[in-house]
Amino acid sequence: MEELRTYRDWPIAPISKPTEGALGLTGTWRTFRPIINKDRCIKCLMCWLFCPEAAIGVGEDGGPTINYDYCKGCGICATECRYGAIEMVREEEVIA
Amino acid sequence: MAIKELPREEYLLPGHAACAGCGASIALRLTLKALGRKTIVVVPACCTSIIQGPWPRTAVTIPLMNIMFEAAAACAAGISAGLKARGIKDVTVIAWAGDGGTYDIGIQALSGAAERGDNILYICYNNQAYMNTGIQRSGATPFGARTTTTPVLGKREPQKNMPLIMAAHGIPYVATATPAFPMDLMRKLRKAASLEGTKYVEILSPCPPGWRFPADKTVQMGRLAVQTCAWPLWEAEWRDGRQVFRLTGPSRLIAECPELKLPVDAYLAAQGRFRGMRPEEIQAVQKQVDTWWEQLKRLAGMA
């Protein structure tokens, strides 16, 4: 993002640019984090499809990968996974 | 289309401002995947106004115009006209509005656009209350639901049947959907976008804080809504000069096999907004759901 020092740095109108983390590192909202069990995961990608955050991506191996910077820990992925491949684990430490 | 073949590109980027487990966000993410890059979206005052995040950042990667609460359809109509005047084709103009901005304050502009046949795809993501302002009842709130303006007695009136109202406008395409059935949702959006004129798709978007259920149950709640026929999936389009209604997905299955239809009890019991409903009120909801379901089946020729 450009530096906003004086009013001349503002755009002509309230215009915003697309970016990841528009509200910052929303991963700090989590109380529980999803952990994928690769042995059980069949890579159906339902978790990827249903994530409200787009915090689950598709890895090189075609399987889901979780972006913990932004995952809010809602648990939809774990609940929707029919193979029990995702477990919601309580966060142990405070994420700064 | 198989899930693995769906576009990987994200048009709603992570780190946005929606609540954890937000049904509307799933709906938006899937909608934009279905429609693709050459889309312009108008967003009136609603949850999505905030979900974008604050200036100078936005979580949405297609052009987005924020506009006043009641004005989504009129703004989309204006954009559509502007693009046409400039000779720009192949861009889909959509409105993405909540139930408040559609059923209530936005109904005039929407009805006007539909009557004129303005070339827009109007999508109402329905979380059944004014959620952005903290859960007040709207014309879309179902009977019995507790909201901050119906806190003790629950809503006394049933909701409007907005999809049927839009079908009565005779527009080229009307459909209902919910993120629990993502392929059905995306197919309908793509179908709508391929047509000329005013198209209306309403997406039931379960809301954990507003409906009072745990954030991981969002998709399940939409599934239950369809399975109880509280939110039937259907579409209406024109063929050979006649408006043809079709039930889709599980709703079609339930019409063919009525024993699959679940009673509303489980659906109501799963949500805190219906806590405190008396047995006769639950019966009233069941009666309303059944009446609308029978009407829909008749329209679809499946009575």
Place this chain on the structure above:
Amino acid sequence: MALMAEKGWRSVFVTGNHAVAWAVKTARVQVVAAYPITPQTTIVEKIAEFVEKGELDAQYIRVESEHSAMTACIGAAAAGARAFTATASHGLALMHECLWWAAGARLPIVMAVVNRAMGPGWNIWTDYCDTMAQRDLGWIQVYCADNQEVFNSILQAYKLCEDHRVLLPCMVDLEAFILSHTYMPVRIPPQDEVDDWLPPYKPAWSLDPDEPITHGNLVYPAHYMEHRYLMQEAMERVRELLPKVGEDYRRRFGLTGLDFIETYKCEDAELLILTMGTMGVEARITVDKLRERGIKTGVARVRVFRPFPVEQVRQLAEGVPMVVVIDRHISYGAEGALAMETRWALYGLEERPLITSFIAGIGGRDVTWRDMERMALKAHEWMSKGEARWGIWYGVRGLEVA
């Protein structure tokens, strides 16, 4: 000075409303939002005729309310098209929220407003209460006194507003029935010359899938003021750019260009009448009559109210002992906008004139040169004794004033 017989020029004998329609056609507006309200309806009707006969290549949206009319213009302008709508009175009031949005979005929409009184009860005749109530929002405001000026103002408004140093919307105002429905000759320059002078709109920002942006999302207090200051800055630039556009227009077409104030016999005036619109033209008779009586009078007609012509008003009033302001507007609990803002503009002068201000013509009550003569004489009488009064309602039964 262009001759009527010159090639490509047209001379039409039209109402103020049709003059607007001709200007919209000549400006090659691309999107028109249309909704009826007396007394502007014949504007959008004439434009419909132009569009359906293929004389104006524009998208014509027959919206279902004025709120949607302005919103559709906002959408069209955001998509990069030149947009127009027209309204009056309650229609303008209804689109109030949209006017804020258009200005804050920095969209160069031009709108014709036929000044009409507000209800209740219903009143279709003229006063300025409708547009004056919108003076805070960031719209440039031009008030016309004849149909040629109406035509000229619309063309110049697009030129001025689409300048990237401005990018604010503009309302061109004309009085209900006095101008809107009165026939006057209007000369229209050749289309190819206008096309050369007013090129197609090039937006500073737009909704473009190749360069996606979000417009208008949440802005925190930490950032909002700068966005708004940019609007004020643009308004301040209009002070310099508006007369430049006017001068450019005059030189190109030989027609009167935009400027802030039109004066008549003000150079040696001891009594200055300050007013707006057609009153400002009719007052010339008053000026001549008063001069016959030995009172050196002049009249200044404020043509552009936003931005308010502070410097011009100061220069006019400098050294003038008496100023009479006649407002066709009232801000209940205060007085007329022209008077209040004139007082604000003149406050800093070393030698301030005595100012007496009248409220007249509300709800379309006729204000003739005789009425203005009575007002001016009465004011002259008071101010000669060193007395100045403010906000005096002229012509109200039971209020004996002048």
